[in-house]
Amino acid sequence: MFKQLQKLRRAFHVPSQQERANNYLNQATDRIDLEYRMRQVDRGVFL
Incomplete structure (x- = not known):
């Protein structure tokens, strides 16, 4: 059950x-x- 919740959290x-x-x-x-x-990155261009 806990592993399923972890997988779901990682998916979102x-x-x-x-x-x-x-x-x-x-x-x-x-x-x-x-x-x-x-x-x-410093200039904020790629984001």
Whole structure:
């Protein structure tokens, strides 16, 4: 029963802005791409 509730909660989980930013930064392929993405996050462009 408890596992089913956990699965249901995860299914309706909406990622926070911080989680989305971290996921976006984690997808960087190299240092230059990471720096570019960090500038976008700082400016609020990607969100």
